[in-house]
Amino acid sequence: DEAPKFIPLTPSISGVQVLRLLANLLCPGTLFTRSEVMMVAVLGLYQKELKLFSTDLLASNVGNWIKFDLKEDGSQKFPAFWSLNFMRLLKLCPDNFLTKSEIERRDRHLNLSRLIRNHDTMITITVPLVIANTREGITRKRHCPKGQGGCGNNRCFTIFPGDSDVCGLCIVRSTEYEHFDRIKEKHSEQVLSDYDPSNIKDPNEDCSHWAQCSSCKANYSVVNVATLHVRPKCHYCRLGIAAPIIECARCLNIFVSQAGAAERAMSDACSMIKEVDDAHSRAIASILREAMERGEFICPCCTRTPEDMVTTVDVKVSKLIAQNNDLIDLIPVVRADYVELMDPGVKFWKKAESVRERNTVMLDTCKVPQELFHNSYKIHNISRVVSDINHTLMHHSGVSTCPMCICDVPVGNVVSMCGNCPARVCRDCVRRWYSQALPGTIVSEGHCKCPFCKSAPTYEAIRGLALSHFRNLRSTRRNRGEVCDWDPAFLYGACVDCLRLVPALERECGQLITSDSEDVPPVKVHTSALCWIPPEGCVFDAIQAIRKKHDRQIKRWPPHVNLLYPFVPAEDFSIVAMKLAKNLRTIRPFDVSLSEIRNFSHSSRSFTAWLHPNETSGFAALQAVCQASVPHCDDQAKKGAFVPHLTVGQCKSKTSVEDLVATAGWESSSTSCGEVCLISRKGDDDPFEVHWRVQLGTGTCSATPAALDAGEPAIEMPSASSNEPLLDLRNFRCDNCRDALTRRILNEADDAAPTKKCPGCGVEVE
DSSP states (O other): OOSOSOOOOOTTSOHHHHHHHHHHHHSTTOOOOHHHHHHHHHHHTTSTTTHHHHHHHHHTTTTTSOOOOBOTTSOBSSGGGGSHHHHHHHHTSOGGGSOHHHHHHHHHHHHHHHHHHHTTOEEEEEEEOOOSSEEEEEOOEEEOOTTTTOOSOEEEGGGSBTTOSSOHHHHHHHHOHHHHHHHHHHSOHHHHHHHOGGGOOOSSSSEEEEEEOTTTOOEEEESOGGGOOSOOOOHHHHHTSOOOEEEBTTTOOEEEOBTSHHHHHHHHHHHHHTTOOSHHHHHHHHHHHHHHHHTOBOOTGGGTOGGGGEEEEEEEHHHHHHHOGGGGGGSSBOGGGHHHHTOTTSOHHHHHHHOOBOOHHHHHTOOOOSOOEETTEEOSOHHHHHHHHHHHHHHOOSEEEOTTTOOEEEGGGEEESSSSSSOEEEHHHHHHHHTTOOTTSEEOTGGGSOTTTOOOOOTTTTTTSGGGGOTTSSOOTTTTTOOOOOOTTEEEEEOTTTOOEEEEEEOOOSSOOOSSSOOOOSOOBTTEEEEEOOOSSHHHHHHHHHHHHHOTTTTTOOSOEEEESSBOOGGGHHHHHHHHHHHTTTBOOEEEEEEEEEEEEEETTEEEEEEEESOHHHHHHHHHHHHHHSTTOOHHHHTSSOOOOEEEEEESSHHHHHHHHHHHOOOOEEEEEOEEEEEEOSSTTSOOEEEEEEETTTOOEEEOHHHHHTTOOOOOOOOOOTTSOOBOSSSOOOHHHHHHHHHHHHHHHHHHOOOEEOTTTOOEEO
């Protein structure tokens, strides 16, 4: 504390001594080494007081202080000079203070690190429409004549073999007669009529149900959609042969075209439009004629709404390069060294020394690929995509701002929030958001859905989290479309046994029901709060020890987790306590683990440090019941998803928060939540006092001396019936699983019950 906080700049002190003494200002009694002094000199170039000293020192040591030497075993002799952060520091140093080899090594390390960092950056591309199951859309149909062995229905062109006037359904019916003979023997007349092509029709004369082959990506028409219970796959891919396809010149979608069926359908459509006089139809006819003259095919939808046949997707540059080897030529390294450069198992400095770069002349001579694919779909605007890849690899910052935590994170750590919408956040935010829903607990609908688009996340987005195992979170083939309905009249829980989301507790009307008093008026004040206060003991004392040093509100507030704030005035506590006791009688007490110190960032100069309870779902369920009891005290709900936190201090910078965490030395500690407290204070400068305590799981509440001093009546409510089941916030089970568990326990008890013989008759009795 007595060490000087300044350095006197006198003629007797050299520039090297001044820079070495800077360490003494940071940590009294220490000096910078020679290498550290040179690094400080680079930073000193941008300080008015140190610029002269730094310039002289760097100018007199060009080529003498950076050592890129290696040991005999190939390891670094001076690791500090090989680090990427040191290369970034050299970027601040003017080139006239560095040798040519040092500049080349610096630029090579920075360029290659930029390539690796931007390798997982997202770019937007346009691809043909992706059809997951089936999609109703416009088509071109031909008539299957009734008198020539046909069915008399209009069918999509994908079902007709090229020159045949009869649709594929009728051809199969006539050629595979043995198959239909077997059907006649096994099924009734009603089932037989369903197999008759004349009874199988499209719902609309101008539309068909389109499906997309999961193997070759060709679009084809599905007539009997109700019987499609498997992943769509075309007839040819099921037989293992190449499908006859044709590509739309506009949207690049491919369609099944047997022996020129698509071209014939387009020609027929053009000839029919010639007789129509409206301008829109003439324009369509003109488009089709020009396409036929060029030998191209235009799909039915592209003549009317072409924007419906394409979609934009965000994809990683690394994924595009993996699917299109020609894109490797856009990277300024030799093709043979690309795999080594992107290998995460090789240290970066070794890659930077061994990878061979290509100059800009070689890059300019690279040809733009003629075709690019993404998941077997052709990509539109190839030149623009190539330009975007070039710009992204060479000029992207390599970081992205997470919209949830507002932090800059590497692009490799940014993932899709739900897999449905374009929102992308950091991996930590995805984990923290979805990990609030755990089996055996009360879960919030908000934490089971994307906070941006409010849809259930895909399996890929929540892989590895407990939420991915919930069986009725989203519609799948396994659950046959069974999805949680999220009835707002109930709180939902995740059964610990069957892993289904089921109603756990009915939300009661917020209107207070009292026997001999009036309802509480919808008034809330900042001098009252409903909160959980840790029980007195070791954990309580440890929290207070931290708060004494860092929390300016320690004299006003006890250590607490606010459930409702602001709250009703103290004169209404007795009525509210009765209501809370009634509603909380089915909530079982639960353990609380205060695991770590986290922080809220209000601005660049305002932070709040708080203890994080692992039982977020338990507190969220508890807060929801309290909120339903006093609906007008909804300030916590208006802030978004409830985040239980126990404040331990306020800080003015991120560094202060880190110092608080380091000095506090907090280790995960366990306590319990068995009651909620109604607290109030008399004036602005007076401390909060506990007036009422409401126990969980008992249906009782009691007044404290503070309430009695204020003239509030002491009321003891009767305990809940022993037959009424308690809601366990840690091991929740649905009714079916609870009954099955009870039966299993009773059966095991019956099997283990000892038997005795009656001394009189000798009969075995329990």
